Amino acid sequence: MSQSVWRESFRVRSNETDIHGLARLDGLFGYFQEAAGHHARVLGVGRKSLEDQGCFWVLSRCWMQIHQYPAWGQELVVRTWPQGVERLFALRHFRFLTEDGQEFGSGISAWLILDQEKHRPMRPGPFLDGIVLPEEPLVNGDVLVKLGSISDSEELRHVSAAYSDLDVNRHVNNAAYVRWTLDSFDLEQHSRRQIESIRIDYLSETLPGESISVRGREEAAGRQDIFGLRSTTAQPVFQARITWRDRMP
Amino acid sequence: MSQSVWRESFRVRSNETDIHGLARLDGLFGYFQEAAGHHARVLGVGRKSLEDQGCFWVLSRCWMQIHQYPAWGQELVVRTWPQGVERLFALRHFRFLTEDGQEFGSGISAWLILDQEKHRPMRPGPFLDGIVLPEEPLVNGDVLVKLGSISDSEELRHVSAAYSDLDVNRHVNNAAYVRWTLDSFDLEQHSRRQIESIRIDYLSETLPGESISVRGREEAAGRQDIFGLRSTTAQPVFQARITWRDRMP
Numbered sequence: 483m484s485q486s487v488w489r490e491s492f493r494v495r496s497n498e499t500d501i502h503g504l505a506r507l508d509g510l511f512g513y514f515q516e517a518a519g520h521h522a523r524v525l526g527v528g529r530k531s532l533e534d535q536g537c538f539w540v541l542s543r544c545w546m547q548i549h550q551y552p553a554w555g556q557e558l559v560v561r562t563w564p565q566g567v568e569r570l571f572a573l574r575h576f577r578f579l580t581e582d583g584q585e586f587g588s589g590i591s592a593w594l595i596l597d598q599e600k601h602r603p604m605r606p607g608p609f610l611d612g613i614v615l616p617e618e619p620l621v622n623g624d625v626l627v628k629l630g631s632i633s634d635s636e637e638l639r640h641v642s643a644a645y646s647d648l649d650v651n652r653h654v655n656n657a658a659y660v661r662w663t664l665d666s667f668d669l670e671q672h673s674r675r676q677i678e679s680i681r682i683d684y685l686s687e688t689l690p691g692e693s694i695s696v697r698g699r700e701e702a703a704g705r706q707d708i709f710g711l712r713s714t715t716a717q718p719v720f721q722a723r724i725t726w727r728d729r730m731p
Numbered sequence: 732m733s734q735s736v737w738r739e740s741f742r743v744r745s746n747e748t749d750i751h752g753l754a755r756l757d758g759l760f761g762y763f764q765e766a767a768g769h770h771a772r773v774l775g776v777g778r779k780s781l782e783d784q785g786c787f788w789v790l791s792r793c794w795m796q797i798h799q800y801p802a803w804g805q806e807l808v809v810r811t812w813p814q815g816v817e818r819l820f821a822l823r824h825f826r827f828l829t830e831d832g833q834e835f836g837s838g839i840s841a842w843l844i845l846d847q848e849k850h851r852p853m854r855p856g857p858f859l860d861g862i863v864l865p866e867e868p869l870v871n872g873d874v875l876v877k878l879g880s881i882s883d884s885e886e887l888r889h890v891s892a893a894y895s896d897l898d899v900n901r902h903v904n905n906a907a908y909v910r911w912t913l914d915s916f917d918l919e920q921h922s923r924r925q926i927e928s929i930r931i932d933y934l935s936e937t938l939p940g941e942s943i944s945v946r947g948r949e950e951a952a953g954r955q956d957i958f959g960l961r962s963t964t965a966q967p968v969f970q971a972r973i974t975w976r977d978r979m980p
Contacts, residue, residue: 496768496898497761497906503899512746519745554899639893644914645921649745650752650803652918657746665893669901669939672894690918 486616487563488521494556501669504551507677508661511546514576514589515656517560525564525613537595537604540684541656542571543625546589547679548578557581563616568626570594572606575621588621629683629721632709635697638666640713642693654688659720663708666696675704675726682722686712694719704728735865736812737770743805750918753800756926757910760795763825763838764905766809774813774862786844786853789933790905791820792874795838796928797827806830812865817875819843821855824870837870878932878970881958884946887915889962891942903937908969912957915945924953924975931971935961943968953977 490513498509522528522539532538552558562576571592578587594603639662647658659682664672688694693713700706701723708722739762747758771777771788781787801807811825820841827836843852888911896907908931913921937943942962949955950972957971 495761495765497764497904499899500894501897501899501901506895508895512744515746516744644888645749645916645918646755646757646910646914648750648918650748650750652750655746661895665895667894669894669897 485521485524486614487561487618488517488524490517490520490560492516492558492560494552494554494558496554499554501672502551503554505553505556506661507546507548507664507680508657510548510551510578510587511544511657511660513558513560513578514546514562514591515541517562517576518574518591521562521564527609527613532595532609533598535609536598537609538598538651540594540596541591542594543592543681543683544589544656545591545623545625545679545681546587547623548587548677550586551676552580552586558586559583563618564610564613565590565620566615567606567610568592570603570605571626572610573625575618577621588623590621590623590625592625625681629681629723630707632697632711632718632721633699635699635707635709637695638698638708639696640693641665641696643688643690645690647688648690652690656682656684659684659710659722662694662696662710663722663724666698666708673729675728678704678725678727680722680724682720684720686717686719688719734770734773735863736810736867737766737773739766739769739809741765741807741809743801743803743807745803748803750921751800752803754802754805755910756795756797756913756929757906759797759800759827759836760793760906760909762807762809762827763795763811763840764790766811766825767823767840770811770813776858776862781844781858782847784858785847786858787847787900789843789845790840791843792841792930792932793838793905794840794872794874794928794930795836796872797836797926799835800925801829801835807835808832812867813859813862814839814869815864816855816859817841819852819854820875821859822874824867826870837872839870839872839874841874874930878930878972879956881946881960881967881970882948884948884956884958886944887947887957888945889942890914890945892937892939894939896937897939901939905931905933908933908959908971911943911945911959912971912973915947915957920975922978924977927953927974927976929971929973931969933969935966935968937968 710720898904959969
């Protein structure tokens with residue numbers, strides 16, 4: 483059987499849900515990341531395989547939209563596949579489906595391959611040679627266009643990168659940044675409205691113990707830009723753009 | 732088939748692992764909690780059923796020991812069953828097994844049934860009438876003995892209860908307190924040693940936005956007491972005792 487499209491099932495666990503009993507966005511992010519990791523391994527370009535070649539994957543940008551959040555106990559399927567190379571980015575698309583095949587969300591991710599020594603991006607083409615792209619309807623969205631740069635914004639929250647945020651490379655894991663973004667809004671906001679889409683760009687590695695200032699700026703009704711800056715140097719570590727939709731009353 | 736013992740499988744996801752590539756304790760806590768919730772429902776005493784009777788479950792105390800932490804991608808089984816009533820506590824024991832049946836951890840939890848109106852504990856007996864206890868070897872441990880009270884300690888960390896910490900009842904979820912405890916130790920400690928056991932007592936509900944001071948006291952070599960206090964009133968919200976073991980060099 484061809485494995486050019488990867489399918490993986492997850493069931494929403496209680497500690498992945500929020501005050502509405504629905505899956506949190508950082509949980510959905512985790513499911514996608516998990517499925518992507520397994521698929522890469524099956525395609526021969528997993529963490530181990532790249533490590534043997536002196537390289538590693540990093541997620542550079544991700545965009546995701548959720549039409550309807552699944553509830554505690556619901557089974558869902560991540561459907562994901564590589565979608566070629568654009569400049570230095572290896573692209574990977576994904577869809578979230580309910581158990582009976584209804585799409586409730588989708589997204590596009592852009593990955594870099596860095597060399598272990600200098601953390602410089604390599605051209606991904608040669609690594610991905612021979613991987614057949616599936617004939618799968620493309621996800622309609624974009625991660626290649628640049629987000630606006632940082633200007634005036636107000637501080638929403640202060641976080642420091644702790645043990646539970648770090649992965650095996652001692653970097654803050656991708657889903658943790660999404661969690662930091664969610665946590666910079668109070669319950670009043672989370673009660674009134676729901677995140678419809680997020681675009682998140684990973685700009686710099688956050689090291690253990692580092693203090694990050696999460697800042698925000700409301701761009702337009704229902705659109706917000708979020709910036710994570712090193713407290714010491716104001717260097718950006720991540721940037722996100724979220725759109726909200728009002729909850730049904 | 733009798734369902735007096737519940738078995739549920741989990742696979743360790745990448746965002747549930749730590750700097751060693753091993754499952755974090757708060758993740759294992761989450762697996763147990765998930766399995767316990769499902770089992771309660773099957774036994775007719777799930778969240779919904781208690782709600783209909785004007786009550787709800789709260790985890791009051793939990794003790795857990797882990798001999799060997801599973802790694803990313805490993806499949807594990809939670810085996811859990813109710814173990815009768817002691818005073819106002821409904822007890823539930825559990826074991827963690829590898830895919831091929833080797834025990835790598837175990838624990839005992841003590842739950843209360845509170846009435847929705849005044850949050851007063853009810854006698855659990857009448858609710859649990861008719862639930863047959865299995866003939867399962869007991870887990871060897873204790874949650875009934877009281878932990879020592881709070882005295883001198885130093886502040887390790889400051890946290891505030893955010894959106895991602897809260898459950899559908901708008902209370903901080905049980906696994907989040909374990910995460911707060913883990914995060915109050917720096918990477919040097921997590922690199923040098925590993926948590927062998929934790930006993931955690933939930934003393935008071937933490938409300939959204941509340942600021943909690945996590946304080947610690949080293950009791951003896953490898954044993955540490957942790958206290959979570961409301962920053963405003965110094966009222967304790969949780970208390971934990973952990974034991975550490977040195978990692979193999």
